[in-house]
Amino acid sequence: MIDAIYDFLGRLGYSHPVHAVLTHVPVGLAIGAFCLAAAALVTKERKFLRSAYHVAVMAFASSFFVALAGIMDWRRFYGGAWLLEIEVKMVLAGLFVVLLLLTLLLGRLQESRPAVMFVFYGLCALNVLGLGFFGGQLVYRGFAPEAPERFRSGRNVFESHCSGCHRRGENIIEPTLPLRSAPQLKNFGDFLAFVRNPRLPDGSIGPMPRFSADRLSDEACRQLYDYLYFAFVTQKRSEGL
Numbered sequence: 001m002i003d004a005i006y007d008f009l010g011r012l013g014y015s016h017p018v019h020a021v022l023t024h025v026p027v028g029l030a031i032g033a034f035c036l037a038a039a040a041l042v043t044k045e046r047k048f049l050r051s052a053y054h055v056a057v058m059a060f061a062s063s064f065f066v067a068l069a070g071i072m073d074w075r076r077f078y079g080g081a082w083l084l085e086i087e088v089k090m091v092l093a094g095l096f097v098v099l100l101l102l103t104l105l106l107g108r109l110q111e112s113r114p115a116v117m118f119v120f121y122g123l124c125a126l127n128v129l130g131l132g133f134f135g136g137q138l139v140y141r142g143f144a145p146e147a148p149e150r151f152r153s154g155r156n157v158f159e160s161h162c163s164g165c166h167r168r169g170e171n172i173i174e175p176t177l178p179l180r181s182a183p184q185l186k187n188f189g190d191f192l193a194f195v196r197n198p199r200l201p202d203g204s205i206g207p208m209p210r211f212s213a214d215r216l217s218d219e220a221c222r223q224l225y226d227y228l229y230f231a232f233v234t235q236k237r238s239e240g241l
């Protein structure tokens with residue numbers, strides 16, 4: 001049944017996870033409800049609490065579809081494996097539904113205090129941020145291989161400037177030119193020259209952006225290089241594994 005849905009979507013040309021697309025609905029609504037509760041607190045206008053309530057009802061209703069899509073994606077794309085992030089997301093999702101239900105019940109009371117509602121909507125909003133964070137961890141974890149503390153700055157540069165295209169040392173645009181086996185990693189001089197003025201092997205300009213000294217200082221490039229060298233050149237899988 002689940003596979004039939006994905007196969008159908010695939011025939012329409014859509015082969016990605018579904019949860020990621022739908023999840024913005026309850027996330028946006030929960031944060032919207034929190035903003036309205038904050039407005040009620042600041043302006044002392046109760047009408048904002050009513051709006052927050054209605055928005056939260058929509059968040060509650062939509063969360064079931066999104067959770068279902070999450071479970072479907074998990075089974076389809078992760079083979080139903082119990083990864084830590086999945087476990088945390090399941091707990092947070094359950095907590096979100098309970099918390100939101102409680103918030104809605106409180107919100108129905110005429111005398112509910114704006115400060116109390118603000119706290120409850122705040123907890124719901126924090127919860128969706130947590131769900132988003134662990135969703136991000138699930139997708140992005142491993143884009144930048146772990147490394148000892150001394151490579152932290154270089155790893156940060158890699159994560160923020162390169163790992164989108166070169167996740168795990170690959171190349172998502174030109175798969176035959178992966179970073180992990182790049183000849184430019186042999187020495188820092190070649191690496192720096194390449195990063196400042198990237199070229200395809202035939203010398204023509206390719207899709208990789210140039211990183212001028214204003215964007216990445218020589219110092220940052222050095223740290224980046226040390227990290228890449230550690231992560232992709234020295235950290236080869238040992239023989240026999």
Ligand code: HEC
Nearest residue numbers: 161162165173174177178179182184198199200206207208
């Ligand atoms: C927008 C995607 C993109 C980003 C961001 C990017 N690259 Fe690239 N990279 C490419 C592409 C595409 C190539 C192929 C050569 C070209 O386009 O000039 C490449 C090639 C390379 C190569 C040579 C690979 C080989 O096997 O010949 C190195 C080294 C490299 N990139 C390092 C980096 C570093 C370091 C960063 C971050 C500072 C970075 N790239 C950011 C897309 C990207």
